[in-house]
Amino acid sequence: MNLKNVEGRIIPLGNDPAGNSVFALSVKGERGMVHRLVESMLAIYNIPQEEIALVDSEVSDNMYLMAGGTLCRSSFFAPVGQLIAMAGLRKIYERLTQWAADVKSTY
Numbered sequence: 001m002n003l004k005n006v007e008g009r010i011i012p013l014g015n016d017p018a019g020n021s022v023f024a025l026s027v028k029g030e031r032g033m034v035h036r037l038v039e040s041m042l043a044i045y046n047i048p049q050e051e052i053a054l055v056d057s058e059v060s061d062n063m064y065l066m067a068g069g070t071l072c073r074s075s076f077f078a079p080v081g082q083l084i085a086m087a088g089l090r091k092i093y094e095r096l097t098q099w100a101a102d103v104k105s106t107y
Contacts (some may be wrong), residue, residue, distance in 0.1 A: 010025050
């Protein structure tokens with residue numbers, strides 16, 4: 001999947017082990033916008049709020065991820081960018097795994 005320009009797009013991720021459809025939505029800056037968007041969609045289509053679990057990863061990009069992503073846009077610097085991005089992922093990996101475990105235990 002090409003992850004270029006994904007801000008504001010709904011990305012289908014498949015199903016979780018319980019068979020629920022899982023989607024991601026990436027936004028820059030305003031996190032509250034996603035909550036308002038989903039709440040509006042629920043109201044427009046008369047979907048009960050219990051049908052959707054909105055989970056915010058609350059993980060922001062660190063400098064390594066941002067620098068790696070920028071370097072990966074150039075084919076010449078892409079290998080270096082990948083190494084730097086991997087360092088950024090390692091930096092937040094423990095927090096992400098704990099977040100995933102918390103979400104699994106909640107839902």
